[in-house]
Amino acid sequence: MKKTLLLLMLLHCIHNLQAEDGYELWLRYKPVENKALLTAYRQAITAVQVSGNSATTVVIKKELALGLNALLQTTIPFVSTPTGNTLIAERGLSENLKDLGTEGFIIRSKTINGKKCTIITANTDIGVLYGVFHFLRLLQTRQSVQSLDIVSTPQTKLRLLNHWDNLNRYVERGYAGISIWNWHTLPDYIDTRYIDYARYNASVGINGTVLNNVNANAEILTPVYLQKVAALATIFRPYGIKVYLSARFSAPMEIGHLKTADPLNDTVQQWWHAKAKEIYALIPDFGGFLVKANSEGQPGPQTYNRNHADGANMMADALAPYGGIVIWRAFVYDAKASDRFKQAYDEFTPLDGKFKTNVLVQVKNGPIDFQPREPFSPLLEAMPHTPLMLEFQLTQEYLGQGTHLVYEAPLFKEILEADNGMVENVVKGIAAVANTGNERNWTAHPFGQANWYALGRLEWDHSLSSSQIADEWIRQTFSNEPKVVNSIKEIMLSSREAIVNYMTPLGLHHIMGNGHHYGPAPWGYNTGRADWNPVYYHKADTAGIGFDRTGLLQYKPSVQQSYAGNEQYLLWFHHVSWLHKMHSGRNLWEELCYKYYAGVDTVKAMQQKWNQLEGSVDEERFRQVKMLLAIQVKEAIWWRNACLLYFQTFSRQPLPANYEQPDHTLEYYKQLNFPYAPGN
Template sequence: MKKLLSLLLLLIAGYASAEDGSRLWLRATADASATVTCNKPSPVTDIAAKELRMHWRGEPVSLNIQRTKPFSQLPADSYTIRRHPKNGISIESPTGQGILYGAYHLLRLQELGQAGGELQILESPRYNIRILNHWDNLDRTVERGYAGQSLWNWDELPAVVSPRYEAYARANASIGINATVLNNVNASPQILSATYLEKVKALADIFRPYGIKVYLSINFSSPAELGGLPTSDPLDKAVQRWWKDKANEIYKLIPDFGGFLVKANSEGLPGPQDFGRTHVDGANMIADALKPHKGIVMWRAFVYNPGDGDRAKQAYQEFMPFDGQFRDNVIIQVKNGPVDFQPREPFSPLFGAMKNTPVMPEVQITQEYLGFANHVAYLAPMWKECLDSDTYQQGFGSTVAKITDGTLYPQKITAIAGVTNIGTDTNWCGHHLAQANWYAFGRLAWNHELTSEEIANEWIALTFESPASTSLNSITPNKQNTAQPNSQLSTVNSQLSTLLLESREAVVEYMMPLGLHHLFAWGHHYGPEPWCDIPGARPDWMPSYYHKADLDGIGFNRTHTGSNATAQYHTPLGEQYNDISTCPENLILWFHHVPWDHQMKSGRTLWDELCYTYDRGVQKARSFQKTWDSLEKYIDPQRFRDVQRKLKIQTRDAIWWKDACLLYFQEFSRRPIPDGIERPVHDLGRMKQYRLDIGNHENAQEEDLFVK
């Protein structure tokens, strides 16, 4: 009776107390005392055992490291979970890392109310390397970061270690992330100095028991800038020796160091082309230095040069000639789309085209082009859109996922990267609902066959259900757990799941529908500025380069009569994109310059469809406010108010986007906004004069927005 009373008190406290989001999806109470045994204890299995002893409320668990038949052809971090009628639950894996993932999986099932009944689980990751990319600078600023400063306090390291470092490692391990790049791809050479490598070692030591390897972004000119050499030419013997010595130095400090991420000859950064060399020369030189230590090079394909034609074609043009020439410890890191993390892009044609070189997808978790941490935009549907796209490179069913995970092309290295949205904000991500994207990346990196809805429902249940409520769910061997979700969970999950699943499409609709892209304001990529024209700036940084609006129509002609980017896609996809009648309408302005009076599948003209779509996005943003407000009695007060405030900003911004774009494009279409569409509330002339103060935007009032 006393135990039941304490559980009820925990339940009440869980619902009544405010939360700050710092616990993420790991909110299980630590009041269990499970019996856990392990056949081969290690720092990693010790953490698995500790997690289970604190949080598992079922029968005894045995952790067994062994190589049995199920694992013979599977990655080392695969695992099984089995319930044995008389002997409790066993978690087995060839490695301690797999044991840890199995422990977190079992706890996840418990928190979801799915740990009862027969358990016969075999889990294996689709990608070997599941890595976060931090765009963190050494001064603790974060490029495209919207959640405070960098987690890494370099000034205090290695002497002072924040408890957030271990919390970060734990959160990542709980969703299967096993690697992290600590610093910005626009890297400072100083990260490779002896002083900073000692700091990196301190982080690596914390992350290691959670199965997380550390990687670093490097500046290609480090031999000259840091090492004092007269050149950084990759074919220079002294330069090659410098990199080998530096690799030896790193691995002496960090024996399990993962390797380097390289952004070279991109956006003004140095690279092998500065010396008349190629990407192959640069990547292979660094790969040779890492090879003895089993390190890898992730070489980014994000390259584009002014005046070289359609920017969307340039990565393909630059890397395809080198297919098969890279060392076997080099993998090419390719953004999901051919331009730059736009709200909607077709997949990059490099996926599948490079048949003899490992290629890894790079997605952006931080919302550089999707409203920063002010807008809710659940990105699993966006990433699934890319991963599930059929390249047709090996016939029907040759999806980007199967091309890059080793299913169709044998790859020594398989990997997927996410540019993270994590910072020092108490809730880690700047927006409570943005935590769902960190969670979703980890889950999809482990298993890209999961649906966006499945992941959303998991995250909602783990993040908003009372952490005490699962204490009341009996976990009984040999019986199916028939416990029904409580009314709070079913209400929150139903409403919030719908909101999340609609959110990314809503952002596309009120920002850049029908294949429009890169209409953002100069520099910060937040608000709309389709009229932007900076004297002397690169054309491919200007919105008009992409929308090409004129009196005849709008959109970028990438067909055979234009830039012919459609030819980079395998048949029949290239032909489908090339024909306006078969091109998907959500990409029609990406591939075609479309007349204003072109009839869409709805029967409307292109102009009317554009107006209706922008308006639909605004109405969805408004509906998100209503949905969230309806959940007030189910959500703790602090998180409710925090998200409510963000949703007000999002709706205000959605109206701003709609008005700015429609009023501007109306100057070319010379057509009225259709009846039934909410009329603009802003004046285009005032919007053109306005310059957004990002730092004060959250606190700005409506009347302040369009004052110069």
Template sequence: MKKLRIYFLMCLVLLLKASTAVFADDGYRLWQRYDLIKDTGKLSNYRQLITQVIVEGNSPAAAVIKKELGNGLQGLLGQTPESMQPVKDNAVVVGTTATPLISALRLTDRLNKVGKEGYLILTTTVNGKKATVVAANTDIGALYGAFHFLRLLQTNQDISKLAITNAPKTQFRVLNHWDNLNRTVERGYAGFSLWDWHRLPDYIDQRYIDYARANASVGINGTVLTNVNANALVLTKPYLEKVAALADAFRPYGLKVYLTARFSAPIEIGGLKTADPLDPAVRAWWKTKTDEIYTHVPDFGGFLVKANSEGQPGPQNYGRNHADGANMMADAVGNRGIVIWRAFVYDDKVPDDRAKQAVNEFKPLDGTFRKNVMVQVKNGAIDFQPREPFHPLFGAMPKTPLMMEFQITQEYLGQGTHLFYQAPLFKETLDADTYAKGAGSTVAKVVDGTLHKYEITGMAGVSNIGNDRNWTGHHFGQANWYAFGRLAWDHALSSEAIADEWLRMTFTNDNNFLAPVNKMMMDTREIVVNYMTPLGLHHIMGWSHHYGPGPWIKDKQRADWTSVYYHKADEKGVGFDRTASGSNALGQYFPPVQKKFGNVKTCPEEFLLWFHHLPWDYKTKSGRPLWDEIVYRYYKGAEDVKGMQQTWNTQQSHVDEERFQHVKTFLSIQEKEARWWRDACVLYFQTFSKRPIPANLPKPEQTLEYYMNLDPKFVPGI
């Protein structure tokens, strides 16, 4: 019997270990971790204030709300409030103006102000009983409100006296997936594509549902399934049936699907001899194809198009312009959806600063696009650099809705292993003043339509999501997906507030964790800029794969695919002169911006070498000559990553072991690669400056030749 008891205890220990392993936190739940609230005072208070949950309506979205609130409250409160009517004290009532309990509250005037997707969360009375009401005009609005209510609980907020009115500032809030049909992801660093085309349309992976849940929780309402470097096959019937299955899965969460359209599709899959947008047969082909798509996906969002850029086909192949191409597709879509036409264009036949080409091509077309066309503009004119000034197109096309394009995936930001919290980058662009209508004409006001009265508005983010178990490769990459969604909904939110929300929901509400880790996240932007591209340096990464430093890249088939094109280092100095004495790209901005950036004394140092070519002995604000300042910035960036490591290492008691070790390991990679960037760039630029590295700084670990000969293989995301 004793042996039997020992055997039983051993089995129990093994079972407990196995159970612990199964429930280890691998990051799959993202910020939707509905774990029991640890603050016993808050928990008791919430249990008293939430005794009943009534979700009105019978739509698929209403069913989602019931399920989400049921699961969320069961997890957070450790108990499931009753759901049957009649209404009792401390009920949570969710519904729309079309449902009885909400309709009786006569909230129509207030709800008219929040539109189709907005909502109210109010402490009020329902049938004479104290209640918390989540009210909206539509079920999708009610769903967004339900997620907001759950967020209040997850972040330990006071819910006793709620008076929340919330509505999105932009209409189309869309993720752009650069996913290929073979499941590789261009510039993807979190595994392969989520979309398992082989098993679709018959198998709907639970991941698709959880993906939709996560997007709805932050207000993202659209997803472009395929790469902007498009494959026409996705427009064929077998793939449209697969797309329809995804659309059906996403629809209850308010998430519409969009597709990228290859401009030459009429030739490749349509059997035509031309794709000329003014050819009647081509126009008819696109109309028929679009009608076919809508038979599969009745709420299809529309097309995203990359044309005449980086070798992609487009209307210019036929002597037409971008408006000709976009309008042809907009006519095919009609009032059923939109066409998003990317402004990321550059032509190797134009011997001019690449930063100028989008304005040169698109500004003359302002006012010639159909009403359902949006021109999608990257945050900066080059290509998602660690830091670049806002794109001069913002403010320059008052008659054409401009859609912001941010890159959430970290192509130029350490790819999948560096911790870089992007909200400050996003905010820097959104808060920048274009002066299009005088001071205060911020990029955000352009994008949300308030400056130029755009009829449609939107914001897009190039996705960082893959099939890695934690979705984004780096656990902190989730914060960038979250931040994009929150800012697309409300660009007035602060980076700190968004980080606080995400940390509370993803890790813990313990202030001993929140304060230092929030600060660490906020510091990452300057840290990474310093060890990669300080003082306005840009586009000096490795060739093709963009992994690691490569300021020596030259002699490629295009000048603007090299690094030397951008930094223009020589024995006299370094930097790209974009003033009137150089390329005059600065002339594309409004006069106050030209004045600020054009004068080397008033140009912010973070953009100094973006707009000016300066001598190595130019005196910077620190009092150091330019060469020394560049070197000190590189060294400070690398050294500050060690500070990030120290901050994280003090948080082990607040984080589960799996995620703690994962982030710790990635910070180790980041520290090593920050030194790589530092040493390679300093040694390279030293060949021009002919000046010593300051004596108080450690010397690089290898020679310049060593770094130049590094040739990383199998870099993901190419």
């Protein structure tokens, strides 16, 4: 295994000011303002030595030049160095490398020939790149670099983004513009945005990207599109990022002109083997296939009376000779099921241990569909003999879409810490539906960037707290000024609970508008499928509200007990009387009112905190967030009023007199219509 070393000693520089439009995300590299700290950094870093000449080493040198020049406002001399292996042996670091794997790194302060320096080393160039980004993060967040002794390895092997991008550039459930992939001009035109996309992902440790929608188009597997995919793979490779493709199960019929896609058919198997050979000839490090099968109308093995393992294993056999994997999504549900909550569990647990070793089953964080709060999916602890991928969503389909400020790290942490040992023992990868688009700032809402950042940081290290990640992101994205950091952190850390309260408090779920999922519609009942209707999930009547799942035995007893006593999930698991006494002393109706109003109040407080930052945050992004928070307050009130007025028709109790009364009737809210809501 090649051992690579980066030796920092350091420099002199020029800073190029750029507009604060959000394009640079968390890699802004703004000059160090504090003169004492700037002096300390300059004394600690006086030259740079980088060993090796790979494509990744070139990237390392460019990133160091960009980051250090800007941060320290001086020019960096790059000086020659002995080979990495020689330096590693001389400095006694060889033994430390054995446990780093291919991605971990060491950052250590040493004294060499009487001079203090910082060594960044790893077993591979990619490991060094991760170490470089970590070191630059220390400078961006104004941490001391005098006495460093950092050893870091990723806790999750596969750290992916899933793009729900179509070949026509429309993004399903996308709220930040059209796709960043311009398939029409690829492979010949390489947008610099692709390179920056790779930089931003590598800086937080993301090592894979699924380029196209899980509702896949078979055309992505045709030669003309594979050439385009290969161009992106070439760009991403020096950053340690592999490309994956969502594969349509019926592709052998649609582009291969076969009469069947039966996974046990010899001709179908041969077609997939030939397709894998074709792909790997173009992309030797191709990651593999993501497959959505027999879900929401997508084709799959059940069409031929086969099971999920039959389908996944057939494709896995085709990829196995090249080291590729199949990621098979467990998001399945049937209109005939008595409870959508149960179906993935019922379909997949009998198959535990029957998947090939290069198959991972990808499980959404909750058993329904990326709700503001869900219990963790019971599949995450019910398949001990099957490697799993944990799937989150960054794009906020059910979290206010592109207009609401919702920091998702607390949601991620809630799942990662839900059952002790679950993630470490079973989950081998984490993926999230990407929230990027061609908007200049990538995510439309500036705070959507924080969720992308938080995903990468938690994929690498589950132990990081939501507060620590927020602190890092704010310092790199906005300012290191304590007033700014503390105020924005308060906004971020209160935002997730706020949206739960003004949308789906106490375990309510799936009560949004049909189709576009924008706005409240708890009265929805006419989609033609029971499990697409909000009334299916809350089951409100004059006796009470909530879905009775008291007989649900899919969780182990300790987890059942934990959820049974947690009022955050009360209406998820129980149909409860409107007069039920809550821990607060209020009855259920009063508690529901309290939560909805508290959610709105929190968003108003977030708005006030942000407005107080005028002059402390750049004008362009200040105005943008100010306008979006005004929309969020308006829409939080809409959610509160519409839901409470509707549920009041069943509770038959008044809204507490001390609360602001709705300014519209229930009929007004019911008649609102949004035929062109984005992302549908």
